[in-house]
Amino acid sequence: xxFIYQMEPWYGTEEKIALIEYMESGGWLTEYQKTLQFxxxxxxxxxxxxxxxxxxxxxxxxxxxxxxxxxxGDEVIIPNYTMIASPxxxxxxxxxxxxxxxxxxxxxxxxxxxxxxxxKKTKAIMIVLxxxxxxxxxxxxxxELAKKHNISLIEDAAQALGSYYPxxxxxxxxxxxxxxxxxxxxxxxxxxxxALITNSDILASKIRKLKDFxxxxxxxxxxxxxxxxxKFTEMQAVxxxxxxxxxxxxVERKKSIYRLYKKNLEGLNxxxxxxxxxxNTTPWFIDVLVDKRDELQEFLKQKSxxxxxxxxxxxxxxAYNLDGEYPVSAKVGKMGLWLPSGSQLKDEEIEYICESxxxxxxxxx
Numbered sequence: 001x002x003f004i005y006q007m008e009p010w011y012g013t014e015e016k017i018a019l020i021e022y023m024e025s026g027g028w029l030t031e032y033q034k035t036l037q038f039x040x041x042x043x044x045x046x047x048x049x050x051x052x053x054x055x056x057x058x059x060x061x062x063x064x065x066x067x068x069x070x071x072x073g074d075e076v077i078i079p080n081y082t083m084i085a086s087p088x089x090x091x092x093x094x095x096x097x098x099x100x101x102x103x104x105x106x107x108x109x110x111x112x113x114x115x116x117x118x119x120k121k122t123k124a125i126m127i128v129l130x131x132x133x134x135x136x137x138x139x140x141x142x143x144e145l146a147k148k149h150n151i152s153l154i155e156d157a158a159q160a161l162g163s164y165y166p167x168x169x170x171x172x173x174x175x176x177x178x179x180x181x182x183x184x185x186x187x188x189x190x191x192x193x194x195a196l197i198t199n200s201d202i203l204a205s206k207i208r209k210l211k212d213f214x215x216x217x218x219x220x221x222x223x224x225x226x227x228x229x230x231k232f233t234e235m236q237a238v239x240x241x242x243x244x245x246x247x248x249x250x251v252e253r254k255k256s257i258y259r260l261y262k263k264n265l266e267g268l269n270x271x272x273x274x275x276x277x278x279x280n281t282t283p284w285f286i287d288v289l290v291d292k293r294d295e296l297q298e299f300l301k302q303k304s305x306x307x308x309x310x311x312x313x314x315x316x317x318x319a320y321n322l323d324g325e326y327p328v329s330a331k332v333g334k335m336g337l338w339l340p341s342g343s344q345l346k347d348e349e350i351e352y353i354c355e356s357x358x359x360x361x362x363x364x365x
Contacts, residue, residue, distance in 0.1 A: 001304055001349070002304065003304040003305075004306060004340050004345070004349055005306045005342065006307050006308045006338055006339070006341065007184075007185045007308070007338075007340070008344065009184050009185075009191075010246075010250075010342065010343055010344045011239070012242075012246075014245070015238075015239050015243070018238045019239065022034065022234065029233055029234050030231065030233060031232040031233060031234060031237065033234075034237035034241065035053060035232050035234060035237040037237065037241055038053060038232075038236075038237040038244070039051040039052065039053055041240075041241060041244045042180070042195050042197065042244070043197065045161075045244065045247070046161075046172060046178075046197055047169075048170075048173055048178075048197035048198065048199060049198070049200075049201070050197065050198050050199070050200075050201070050203075051195055051196070051197050052197075052204060052211065053193060053195045053232045053236075053237070053240075054193070054194050054195070054196070054211050054230045054231070054232060055192060055193065055194070055230050055232060056181070056192045056193060057085065057158050057179060057180065057181025057183060057193070057194035058088060058089050059194060059230045060181070060194030060195060060196050061085065061089035061090070061154065061156060061179050062089045062090065062092050062093065063196060063207050063210050063211060063230065064176075064177040064179055064196055064207075065090050065093055065095065065124070065154070066093065066210055067177065067206045067207050067210065068123075068154070068176060068177070068203075069123075070093060070123045070124055071093055071094065071095060072093065072094035072095065073094065073121065074095045074121060074124075075095070075096045075119070075122045076095055076097055076122075076123060076124045076125070076154075077100050077117050077118070077122060077125045077126065078090075078098065078099060078100070078126045079100060079102045079107075079108070079109050079127075079130075080101055080314050080326040080329040081102045081107055081128075081130065081314075081326075081328070081332055082128040082130070082156070082311060082314065083158070084311075084319065085158075086126060087320070088319075097314075098122070099314060099315050099324065100113045100114050100117050101113050101326040101328050102328050102329055103136050103328070104328050104331075105136055105274060106130065106134070106135060106136055106274060107131065107133065107274060107328075107332065108127065108129060108130055108133055108135040109125070109127050109128070110328075111135060111136075111137045111142065111145070114142070115145065118145075118149055118151070122151055123152065124146075124152040124153065124154055125142060125145070125151060125152070126154045126156055127139075127142055127156065127175070128156040129156065129157050129159065129160040129171050129172075131159050131276070131283055131284050131285060131287055132160040132162070132163035132171065132276075132282045133274070133276060133277070134163075134166075134277075136275075139174050143175070146175075152175070153174070153175035153176060154175055154176065154177055154178075154179065155171065155173075155174060155179065156179050157172035157178050157180055158180060158181035158186070158194075159181075159186070159284040160172060160180075160281070160284070161180050161186065161188065162187055162248075162250070162251035162282040163280065163281040164280045164281065166277070166280055172197050173197060173199070176198065176200065176203060177196055177198045178197045178198070179194060180194060180195045180196075180197070181193070181194050182194065182195070182236075182243075185284075186284070187247065187250050187284060187343065188240065188244060188250070189243065190237070190239050190240045190243070191239070192236070193236050209224060210225075210227050210228060210230070211229075212227060212229070214226050214227025215227065249343075251282045253343045254282050254283055254284070254341075254343060255278050255282060257283075257286065257345055257350060258276060258278065258283045258286060260350045260354075261273075261286050261339065261350060261353075261354060264350065264355075264358075268363050270292075270361045270363070271288050271289075271290050271291075271357060271361075272288060272290075273287075274288075283341075285338045285339075285341040286338065286340070286341045287310060287337075287339075288336075288337055288339060289332070289336055289337075290335055290337050291335070291361075292360075293309070293334070293336075293337055295360075296337070296357070296360055299356070300353070300356055300357070303356045305340060305356060306340060307337055307339055308338040309336065309337060309338075310332050310333075310336030310337060310338055311332070311333070311336070312332075313330050313332070315329075316333070340353055
């Protein structure tokens, strides 16, 4: 069997044709009509009033923080289990990430620990919707907590495009601003790229100016405020438009892949899944806690199966190196593993992966 990668991007002839047609049209490549079309498709899919695309999903979080007036010395509560882009995005501003442990079932922020972490310097909560999941206590508990303390709620929904809360609202639409990523491993990708969604006209206007040098309007050199160059490109937008057409199929396929993994690994106590509401949410990656992780990884590699270690606890990364006890994120750092998760995986490949895992643990079918 050919090597099965943990994740691969999935482009087809549609993206190639669309790019050729765009290049032959004489487009300038910088963001314009195709970008607006891509933004419109994101807004419609998530039922948001505004969608603004930017150059990557880290900058999208930075722009969200700037738009919410977060600055030097302000504290933002961030889960200790997340991709390091989440805290790095606010470090750019001189703001301070205050790490909080996550819930063992969902890997989203622990509500109780978040309450304990709020102080007079806290300016926002950045809730990361890990693997498309929502917190055990429900997102409204965090909305109410933020309102109680007059702080902002940012939804880092980088892994949650195609996932919804039980009330039918798309993840990312409940806080003041939601953020998505279109980097290579995401359910749809433009290579790099990010998007912000909001229902606030004021915040949308601020973000559009911030990403375009603070211009008062497109194509002029009149600047109402300080701004930067975090614009998208038409090439990315052309790819994104075609990818969005495939999103719903991939959402359903991701759920089918997850179900097949669970079915084939049922009863194997050495592999433990997190809670995933498949009615409302879409698993981005197949994330599990496993025994003998390093040995399993090597065994699977010899079987031409790629895996990836889940995020280590951020406080223990050399970039931060902070003391503190975060037992859940520490456990994930020791035992967390992402199994092959690409939307294009075939059923027989998943069965082969699961057969290999059972073989490693000497667990007969």
